[in-house]
Amino acid sequence: xxxxxxxxxxxxxxxxxxxxxxxxxxxxxxxxxxxxxxxxxxxxxxxxxxxxxxxxxxxxxxxxxxxxxxxxxxxxxxxxxxxxxxxxxxxxxxxxxxxxxxxxxxxxxxxxxxxxxxxxxxxxxxxxxxxxxxxxxx
Numbered sequence: 001x002x003x004x005x006x007x008x009x010x011x012x013x014x015x016x017x018x019x020x021x022x023x024x025x026x027x028x029x030x031x032x033x034x035x036x037x038x039x040x041x042x043x044x045x046x047x048x049x050x051x052x053x054x055x056x057x058x059x060x061x062x063x064x065x066x067x068x069x070x071x072x073x074x075x076x077x078x079x080x081x082x083x084x085x086x087x088x089x090x091x092x093x094x095x096x097x098x099x100x101x102x103x104x105x106x107x108x109x110x111x112x113x114x115x116x117x118x119x120x121x122x123x124x125x126x127x128x129x130x131x132x133x134x135x136x137x138x
Contacts, residue, residue: 001117016040017089026080037073065094100129113136 002010016039023032045053052094057066071089093100108117116122 007120009043009048010095011042011043012039012046016043022083024085024113028085030076030079030081033076034073034083062095065091067091087122097129101126104129 016036017041019032019036021034021036023029026032044056048056056062057069068087069091072084072086072091075084075087078084104117108114117126119136
């Protein structure tokens with residue numbers, strides 16, 4: 001069961017991801033990307049709380065990923081969206097790679113997305129990602 005603040009956080013994170021995708025589709029529009037970044041991070045803070053969000057990003061073994069992620073956000077805000085998004089994407093993958101197999105397992109049950117994820121080439125990539133993170137194959 002989700003609390004009201006967690007529901008708000010899910011909405012903010014969803015809108016953040018939508019703005020990031022829209023900003024990418026609009027040829028890296030820095031305004032949409034900046035809003036997407038702010039919404040995503042604030043949504044994460046609403047979902048897991050401020051203190052846990054702080055400790056998630058600033059653990060000693062995640063310094064490289066957090067530095068890359070936040071540097072990418074700052075570079076996007078300064079007006080170099082392509083370089084910033086590359087740096088931010090690298091940091092995002094490093095930070096959230098433990099969640100990727102669980103997310104893919106969940107999405108494989110969604111009708112249209114599940115059909116795409118169960119294609120042989122995609123399945124091979126998913127299994128390779130799962131084995132790199134130490135998780136069981138999906």
